[in-house]
Amino acid sequence: MESHRDPLCDINRTSRRLVIFHLLWPRRTSVDALGLAYMNEEIMSESWRQHRKHVFVLSEAGKPIYSRYGNEEALSSTMGVMMALVSFVQAGGNMIQSIFSDEHTVVFLQKGPLVFVSVSATRQSEQQLRRELLHVYHQIVSMLTQASINRIFERRKNFDLRRLLFGSEKVLDGLLDVMDSDPSFMLSAVQCLPLPSSSRDALSHILQKAITPDLVFSFLIANNRLVSVVQEKTVLEDARLKPSDLHLLFNLIRASAFQAGEIWMPICLPLFNHDCYFYAYVAYLDPPECTVCLVLLSTDKEAFYAVAECKRKIEEAFASQNALQWVANTQLYYVDDISVANLRHFLYKPSKVLDHHRHPEMEVGYRSQEERIRLLDPYRNMHNRIHSTSRPLKLIYHSAGKETLLAWVTSKFEMFACFTPLVTKKSAISELTKLLRWIKKEEDRLFICHLPKYSTAPQPGRSSTDRGSSARPNTSDTGLLSLL
Structure with missing residues (x-):
């Protein structure tokens, strides 16, 4: 027993x-x-x-x-x-x-x-x-x-x-x-790779076509940024992956430090289901650079070869459309590209595009690990004050010795910005209004605005109506609970 x-x-x-x-x-x-x-x-x-x-x-x-x-x-x-x-x-x-x-x-x-x-x-x-x-x-x-x-x-x-x-x-x-x-943890969000919506949709369409039974999620990741994600239709909306789960997945990929070949490993995503495993297939699509990573999550521990075949189909489709160049040619942006006076850095998380955020590449003054942490410290302090359970705030203006900081939260967005010293509150808000117009214009490129879905074909001998019962793993054999 x-x-x-x-x-x-x-x-x-x-x-x-x-x-x-x-x-x-x-x-x-x-x-x-x-x-x-x-x-x-x-x-x-x-x-x-x-x-x-x-x-x-x-x-x-x-x-x-x-x-x-x-x-x-x-x-x-x-x-x-x-x-x-x-x-x-x-x-x-x-x-x-x-x-x-x-x-x-x-x-x-x-x-x-x-x-x-x-x-x-x-x-x-x-x-x-x-x-x-x-x-x-x-x-x-x-x-x-x-x-x-x-x-x-x-x-x-x-x-x-x-x-x-x-x-x-x-x-x-x-x-x-x-x-x-990394401010992603503070914001409970995942950073996306800037990409034209047409290119992102085309990549998602390729992932949607390369499927196998019990494949639940497909991810494309580049330089620790989310490029595309698609999911099986039967995955419940209230059980969708949370940013914390994605952070764990990203961290495991970083820690594995492999380049050539492929990995097939069990991974539990606790906020999705803390008592069972997914089986993750991980492989880089652009060796030896190893910047574009494919992650396929299955509920079947015996599905390695079937999932590896999905990766082969994705590689063929990418090669035929030269899709890897879309990712390689992505233009990251800096604060100077936005034309907002005195702005040094910002974090932005939209409310309607759940669980994603953008911030520019660190400017020269914040590229070292020490400087990144020094900037993140006051951001964390303002985040704690603005989300205080006893006295929540909507706007914080703070003038420090090396920079001026502003936190601003509305029903539509959450923003933290860093300006040069001596910038007034009125001026900072005025400049952030310009920044918001730029973000609105670039929204489709900066964020993943919808989650594409697919339907996996039923396994031989099973009808689509018995997926919820016979398709579940035998818990007496694996000791694991079913994901779906």
């Missing part, structure tokens, strides 16, 4: 099927010098203490699972203190949320048998830090599923989860790195 099976068996069985295609998460090696240095960093050193933000993951039993900096084993006593704080507060019938000091904010998040802790010296709010911890939790769930994690710890409370996450530190490190400098 399913209730008497070791949940590790299902995970290990899946792993054996997939390892023949590609090793996704190599253990840190000497090649990954920065990651290795952080992993071996002395926890009593000044450099370890000076990091802006630490993230720790541990089990309810106090077992270390992950640390952003330093070795988990060396930090076991520190994590034990954290778990003692959690247990002490729980004993009083409460749940610890956060601790504040003059220089640091400590935020706790407990999700089932896992405890997440962020120790931050940034200006981020408690809510923002907790959302980041939630992303880390979702990244772990994406590799194991929530149901498997819960079953494991129900059977063995002292289980060392690092056995199953072996080699995945690079995935979690990469997620935390990109959250520090």
Whole structure:
């Protein structure tokens, strides 16, 4: 019976099927010098203490699972203190949320048998830090599923989860790195590649034609920007992919660091369904440049060759229409191209085009990692104030030493802008009005305004009416729940 099976068996069985295609998460090696240095960093050193933000993951039993900096084993006593704080507060019938000091904010998040802790010296709010911890939790769930994690710890409370996450530190490190400098996480949005609507529609049409049973989503990604996405018609609207799921998918692709070949891997997308896997086929269409990535998500773990055939059809269609050149020739834009006086940078998220946003390529003053983070810090502060649950605001004007910042939220859009110093509020709003006119004019190029759909052909021996029953995976065989 399913209730008497070791949940590790299902995970290990899946792993054996997939390892023949590609090793996704190599253990840190000497090649990954920065990651290795952080992993071996002395926890009593000044450099370890000076990091802006630490993230720790541990089990309810106090077992270390992950640390952003330093070795988990060396930090076991520190994590034990954290778990003692959690247990002490729980004993009083409460749940610890956060601790504040003059220089640091400590935020706790407990999700089932896992405890997440962020120790931050940034200006981020408690809510923002907790959302980041939630992303880390979702990244772990994406590799194991929530149901498997819960079953494991129900059977063995002292289980060392690092056995199953072996080699995945690079995935979690990469997620935390990109959250520090990518405003997409703050806006709960995904950045799109600017592309003429006619070209985007043609690419989507190619994806719509290359289908196979149980293929649910098809994505085209270029330089970590979404180019096109199409989905199967039977996917419920209220179960559509959320930006957080797409961030996890993008992060796994970045962490895999492969160029030639293809990957077939299980991935759980927690906000779609946290207890089951998709099976993702990932391949680059333009080696050796490897800038255009195709991702096909199926619910059938045995569909590798069928999905690989879809990729072959897409390649043929792209070659016949020279479609890769449409992506390669995409003109990114800079603030100077918009002709808005004194504007240095902006973020824009439209309300009617859900889950997408645009911002220009970073100007010279904000291209380094440090400068990107320095700009994002005040953006985060304004975002927290403008979306405050106790006192939400619609407009914030802030004059700082190096720039003037403005946040503006209406029923139609959300915008954060950076101007040169000494720009007045009246002038800034006037210039943003010009920017809004430019965005409206370029809307079809900047955003994916609709989600194309397709209908997969029923499998042999099945009618379209029995898809909801017999087409579901056998949960007693796979230990997974059906997606559809």
